[in-house]
Amino acid sequence: MDPLHDVLTLLGTTGHVSASMVAGGSWAVEFEAPVGIKFNAVRRGHCWLRVDGAAEALPLAPDDCYLLTRSRSYTLFSDPEAVPAPARSIFLAAADGVARTGTGDDFAAIGGAFHFGERARPLLLDALPPVVYVPSAAAEAATLHWAIEQVDTELRQQRAAAGLVAEHLALVMLIQVLRHHLAADARATTGWLAGLGDPVVAVALREMHKRPAHKWTVAELARAASVSRSTLAARFRAVVGRAPLEYLIDWRVELAADRLRRTDDTLAAIAQQVGYGSESALSVAVKRVTGHTPRAHRHPQ
Known part of the structure; x- marks a missing residue:
């Protein structure tokens, strides 16, 4: 994706x-x-x-x-x-x-x-x-x-x-x-958006977005980008501002919060859909990333 x-x-x-x-x-x-x-x-x-x-x-x-x-x-x-x-x-x-x-x-x-x-x-x-x-x-x-x-x-x-x-x-x-x-002005861009302008980081981003629930490792992402594990890890952090798997965790939370807003799926089902092992683990991550509990995201007015 x-x-x-x-x-x-x-x-x-x-x-x-x-x-x-x-x-x-x-x-x-x-x-x-x-x-x-x-x-x-x-x-x-x-x-x-x-x-x-x-x-x-x-x-x-x-x-x-x-x-x-x-x-x-x-x-x-x-x-x-x-x-x-x-x-x-x-x-x-x-x-x-x-x-x-x-x-x-x-x-x-x-x-x-x-x-x-x-x-x-x-x-x-x-x-x-x-x-x-x-x-x-x-x-x-x-x-x-x-x-x-x-x-x-x-x-x-x-x-x-x-x-x-x-x-x-x-x-x-x-x-x-x-x-x-x-x-034209990638230097004025930060975060994942800056990563889209980097040929190595962009590959890793696309892979994670294509299969967010997959149990990604940095080594697997590096192979997809045709670089070493250390090169991808250093380049991703330098461009995006965080490690590849940290980005993946946060993106999974955004997907989960979106599903909470738009669907009636249970939190356990959503956790499985986005790659979290348990409902409790997803709850903690949602609270940490968005500042709100999963319940607060459910069909907001």
Whole structure:
């Protein structure tokens, strides 16, 4: 199995595309800290992105995209001297799905948000920098541009199931942004996500995700990756931040917690499904990794 696919699926990842924004002249728009992670793509024109806590503003050009992975307020602006207008009021006044500010329409952007389950931060978001930037020249940008065009068309024409199509296309955009980040800036990535960019560690990760209940040993994983046991152990810890079997234990817990949320299987049955020898051993591990007892994960409201 593909670890990125597994995690995004387990987290119940959903995408939502919001209204487009058009601006012109001297303008600035201040956005509240988003829930989940925020995505924006510049359709035309230029602007700057200033994120709360960042040392410098990021210049944005046509077809540039970015992902905000922390709940921080941010400002888009054409003029650093412009007084920021609150985004909430601008988007509440949007007509035909387009919010407008400033004078003219030399700038346009489309944005959306991604929402995840409660384990998103430790499993995915903490492994990413606060801002993931995808320039228009990036290899993944072509697919992003295509998806953005399709989303824009769906939202403007409002054909049958347009919202559902836009949501699925939003997930395509998220995956492309993550792919770009892994290929272009692996040093800014930590944990298992960084491991996907390492040819040796990635093999071990894929093997463990393919058969999480298997009684893996480091030697067996090393053979799969065509390296020595000591090489795999050292490289995995250096890249991911923990030993291979420590990662496996934690991933089994995430799978168990997901089954508790989604099924009526007994804890004993789930323990067997994910590779734990006993119900009690799984209970201890779930409490240690997630901070909650197995009962707390059962069908949460």
